[in-house]
Amino acid sequence: MEAILYISALIVALAFAILVIYLIKTLKSATKTLENTSATVEALEKQLRGITTESELLLKKTNVLADDLQQKSESLNTVFGAAKELGESMKTLNQSVHQVSTKISDQTSRNAETVSQAVQWGQAVLDFYTKFKQRKQQLDR
Template structure:
């Protein structure tokens, strides 16, 4: 009997231990279930937020693409303006070169003709001197004739 009572007491202790174990397991599983529900809610909220962020990101990307296209068009317009300015600069450079060539040509011709001009001035001066002397001599010769004819 002793063994039978010990066997019953052991079975009773095992049953109580199993009941306590089941109670703690149930509590733990309920706590884990609540934690999983909170995690599921959090994941659902994150999914909604990510969907919102995804939509906003797509809108931002579309706006960025439109802005990039606009910048590209404006850059092409500015490029044509710079091309025009470059062409104008080249025209002005060519005009300046033409002016320099004309100036150099005039300077060269004046240099070449300066000797002829100097000769012409000398001949002109000499001719003027001769004319003046001729006039003075003619006046000087005409004076005695006038005085003789009047007597």
């Protein structure tokens, strides 16, 4: 009976040894997997640092560009203000020209009869002068 006890102890020891061997293999495999995972995480950290640095540079450039755009926009506001004032001046000038042309038209309409009479009198004086000159020439011959 003692032999059975030794055999069963030997079987238990062998089973335990096999269990430990498989446990060691599993742990080694888990260790390799964790090392690969650690290397991957380190590579990702390096890439993220690079991306973060580039993102910060891009953000700084974007801020500079936005400031420049803001300054140029403010400069354009003064140009548009000047253009508005110029437009208002032109409008005032057009109104003044319109008023002057309206006054001239009104004055011309009112004085049309007088001008017509002045032209007729002028024509009559010219005719009289021409006839006077012709008679004088005939008398001188």
